[in-house]
Amino acid sequence: MNTWHLSTPLGEGDTAKLNTGDLVYLSGTLVTGRDEVHHRVVRGKLVSPVDLAGKAIFHAGPIMRQDQSGLYRVISIGPTTSMRMEQCEAEFLRATGVRLMVGKGGMGGKTAEACRSLGAVHTVFPGGCAVLAADKVEAVEGVAWLDLGMPEAMWIMRVRNFGPLIVSIDVRGNNLFEDRRRLFTRRKEEALKELETFTG
Numbered sequence: 001m002n003t004w005h006l007s008t009p010l011g012e013g014d015t016a017k018l019n020t021g022d023l024v025y026l027s028g029t030l031v032t033g034r035d036e037v038h039h040r041v042v043r044g045k046l047v048s049p050v051d052l053a054g055k056a057i058f059h060a061g062p063i064m065r066q067d068q069s070g071l072y073r074v075i076s077i078g079p080t081t082s083m084r085m086e087q088c089e090a091e092f093l094r095a096t097g098v099r100l101m102v103g104k105g106g107m108g109g110k111t112a113e114a115c116r117s118l119g120a121v122h123t124v125f126p127g128g129c130a131v132l133a134a135d136k137v138e139a140v141e142g143v144a145w146l147d148l149g150m151p152e153a154m155w156i157m158r159v160r161n162f163g164p165l166i167v168s169i170d171v172r173g174n175n176l177f178e179d180r181r182r183l184f185t186r187r188k189e190e191a192l193k194e195l196e197t198f199t200g
Contacts, residue, residue, distance in 0.1 A: 009054030053097030061151025078130030079104035090114035106177025116173035123165035
């Protein structure tokens with residue numbers, strides 16, 4: 001396991017060196033985007049109002065506070081379950097050029113294949129650390145598609161050392177969650193066979 005400090009925009013060389021299980025701390029631009037953002041881009045065929053090429057997208061619905069000058073500040077920003085985006089994520093990556101995804105839990109084979117073919121990675125931010133995540137946001141630089149509501153809008157944030165992010169899918173299509181699931185299933189089957197032998 002290695003630890004990497006990366007900054008956006010990310011190039012192919014940045015993601016190519018990452019392996020599942022590695023830790024990443026991200027600086028630069030991080031944009032939120034959940035179900036409705038993915039649906040607009042993929043199903044609605046709308047062009048993202050934010051240039052996401054080489055950027056990172058955070059599957060999250062933040063809580064924001066607007067001050068008297070009109071500027072927004074992040075109060076809390078916890079990750080959303082990434083599997084909710086599985087059906088649209090591959091097409092979303094192709095349409096936008098996103099290099100790094102951040103979310104909660106793993107993603108499936110469709111996203112893993114897209115990561116392999118497009119040089120993207122999926123990472124996991126620890127659950128229950130929404131306030132810690134907010135502390136890593138230096139500034140909210142803008143918002144797009146606010147008509148979707150605060151949690152579903154695209155919030156453009158500048159972050160520094162945002163993490164730790166655990167690489168769950170790398171550019172070779174390796175899938176940490178699926179690999180672990182297969183490993184534990186095999187171990188369970190082996191343990192059951194031993195138990196049958198012992199009790200037989």
